[in-house]
Amino acid sequence: MLGVFLDRDTVDRGDLDFNSLENVVSDWQFYGFSRPADLSTRLADAELVITNKVKLDADAFTLAPKLRLICVAATGTNNVDLDAARRHGVVVSNVRGYATPSVAQHVFALMLSLSIHLGTYRRAVMKGEWQRSPYFCLLDYPIREIAGRTIGIVGYGELGREVARLAEAFGMKVLITQRAGVSQPGRLPLHELLPQVDVLSLHCPLTPETRNLIGAKELALMKHDALLINTARGGIVDEKALAEALREGRLGGAGIDVLSEEPPMRGNLLLENDIPNLIVTPHIAWASHESRQRLVNEMALNIAAFLAGTPRNSVTA
Secondary structure, eight states: OEEEESOGGGTOSSOOOOHHHHHHOSEEEEOSOOOGGGHHHHSTTOSEEEESSOOBOHHHHHTOTTOOEEEESSSOOTTBOHHHHHHTTOEEEOOOSTTHHHHHHHHHHHHHHHHTTHHHHHHHHHTTTTTTOSSSSOOOSOOOOOTTOEEEEEOOSHHHHHHHHHHHHTTOEEEEBOOTTOOOTTOBOHHHHGGGOSEEEEOOOOOTTTTTOBOHHHHHHSOTTOEEEEOSOTTSBOHHHHHHHHHTTSSSEEEESOOSSSSOTTOOGGGOTTOTTEEEOOSOTTOOHHHHHHHHHHHHHHHHHHHTTOOOSBSOO
16 A cells, blocks of 8 residues: 655654554655645555645545545544545545643643733843842733633533643633533523633634634623633634734733634734734644654554554544
């Protein structure tokens, strides 16, 4: 079986062990990145393809007559035409749960940094403000504890549950949103949850129903000192509305790991340098070394299961 990894550089910075993949399939072609024009040659003999962000649309399947299995190096499968895969008899498997500790850790890194104005204090030290102070410490920016505060979680799957578990360990109260239009005892509709939370953490997929889920109306319902954390998907938050709320002091801060366009080659409203208490990270919540190694190992398990006739994590079944 010939395996082709179309965009290895999106998961590997030279620090991963690929023995698990090579132990299940001996014949591999690894490419750091693949453009659409590359697919006609790279897919021609492939029986197995791994892709993270390279799109495999209906036309791509006509280029790969031998293709039997696609392993998506992620949980989301929106870059693969699943209907076309079914028509061509190709199994598509994803990887689930591999990044849970990494994402949850990043949520709290953002939350804690915002709560103590970590970046602002660091810049103050670098500018010499502490050195010039007559006092032993700087108290120029507010510092808040997260213990005793309330976190609201939108999307209560594996990631949301892990964030809730850690929040409780920090002494936070946890509130969970209902799915839109679904009555779920113990959970709150979004419009009822928002005024109660000190931190809102998003963990839902981007769908037509969740696009701009947090817009101007929703931000207006939140406390003026509340924090918004988005490690889910760009597009769930209305970026213009968020920038305005932060500039006008109607929101305490935001930690954003995802943008509506990635990478933001055409710029983005949230990258302007006059927005207070905003941290933007480049879609790295998932990307710990341990998480990326689990991803590779889980793909190897998916391949081994397929070869044994028992496909694992199939999204085309």
